[in-house]
Amino acid sequence: MKPVIGITSNIDSTTHSIQNTYIQAVITGGGIPLVIPTGVENDAKQITKLLDGLLISGGGDMNPQLFNEEPLPQLGNVTPERDTAELELVRQMLSLDKPILGICRGHQVLNVAFGGTLYQDIHSQSASALLQHDQKAKRDHQSHSVHLEKGTLLESIAASEKIMVNSFHHQALKDIPSPLIVSGKASDGIVEAIESPDHHFVIGVQWHPEALVENADQVSKRLFEAYMKACLERMGAVEYH
Template identity: 60%
Template sequence: MKPVIGVTTDITRDGKHELEKEYVQAIIRAGGLPVVIPIGVDEDADQLLAMLDGLLFTGGNDINPMLFDEEPRVGLGEVSPGRDSCELELARRLLKTDKPILGICRGIQILNVAGGGNLYQDIYKQLDKPVLQHQQKAPGDHASHFVDVENGSLLESIAGNHRIKVNSYHHQSIKDVTYPFIVTGIATDGIIESIESNEHRFVLGVQWHPEKLAVKGDTVSQRIFERFIKACAIESDQKS
C-alpha cells in the first residue's frame, strides 16, 4: 500500500481552503497518497496523525511573530492565526512521534518556530546587507539563485552536490535555529535555505518550492520528494 501523506492547506480571507496542485502532483509522482488537511483539526491531532505516515507543511502567509516573542514590524505580511496554531500543534506532535516531515517555504519556518527558533519578519527591512531577489518575478519552475549545501547532510545526500539552483518566493526567513535542527543550506547572501534534524529519521525543511520544480522534471527536486516518500513508506510498513 502507498504511504498516506498529509498535506496542509492555506485559507483565504473569505474562509476558503486553498492548495496549489503541484504539492499533490509531486507526492503522487513520488509514490505517495496525498490527503488534504484542513485548518482546525489540531484538537483531534492524535487521531489524525495516527492515520498518516508523514506530513508535508506547505507554503502560504506569514507567521505571527508573537509566536516567537516579537511584535509585528513594518514589512510583516498577512498572517493566519488559525493556521499558525493548527500547524504548530501538528509539527510539535509529529516531532515527538518521529514521523517523516517535509516543510516547504512557510513550512520550514513552521518547523523552526515549533522547535523554539525565530524568524526575520521581513529580510528586506531587517537585514543591513544586500540580499538576493527572494521574491522572484520569473515563473515558478525557473531556478533563480544558488544554495550551498552542507557536506554530509541529508540534503547533500539527496542532491548529490554541494551547490544547487532553486526558485524563491518568500520575504520571511529563518533567523536562529535551536536543537534538534541544524542549518544545512545557505543562499549566497547568507539567507538560511534548509534545515534538518539529526535526531529524527527524516525531518527536512527547505525555503524554496521544490514542488514547482519537480513537476517540470528537476532531478534534485524530484529526489527530495522521493526520499520523503521512501521514509514515509518505512513508517507505513512498520504500522502494518
C-alpha cells in the same frame, strides 16, 4: 501499500486552498495526498496516527507573537488559526517520529515548532545586500543557488554541494535551535534548508521543490523520492492502520 501524506492548506475568510503542484508531487512520488484544513489542532493526535508523512505547504507569514515579537510594518498577511493547527500537527508528528517535509512557509513553521525565530522581513532587517528572494519569474524558474553543507542528509539526497532553486519569500529563519542544523544557505547568508539529525526524516526547504518537479528537476525529484522512502520505512516500523 502507498504512504498517506497529509498536506496542510491555506485559508482565507471563505476558502481553503492548496496549489495543485503539492498534490501532484505526492502522487508522482508514490504517495496518497490528504489535504488537511485548519481548525484541527484538537484532533491532531488522531490525525497524525492516520498519516505516514506530513508536508507543510507554503503560504503567508507566521504570527510573530509565536516567537515573542511585535509585528513590523513590513509583516504580510497572517493566519493565526493556520499557525495553531500546523504547529500542533508538527509536534504530534515529531512525537511519533514520522517524516516531515516543510516547504517555504512550512520550513519556517518547522523552525518555530522547535522553538526558533524568524526574520519578519529580510529586506528591512538585513544589514547587508540580499539576493532577490521573491522572484518575478515563473514558479518553475531556478533563480539563485543554494550551497549545501557537506555531510547533511539534504546534501546526500542532492548529490551536490550547490543546487539551483526557485524563491518566493520575504521571511526567513533567524535563530535555529537544537537539534535542527542548517543544511543549506544562499550566497547572501539566508538560511535555505534545515534538518534534524535526531529524527528519521525532518527537512525544511525555503524554496518550492514541488514546482520544480514538474520541470523535471532531478534534485527536487530525488528529494520527494527520499521523503517517500522515509515514509515507507516508518510504515514498516509501526503497525499499519
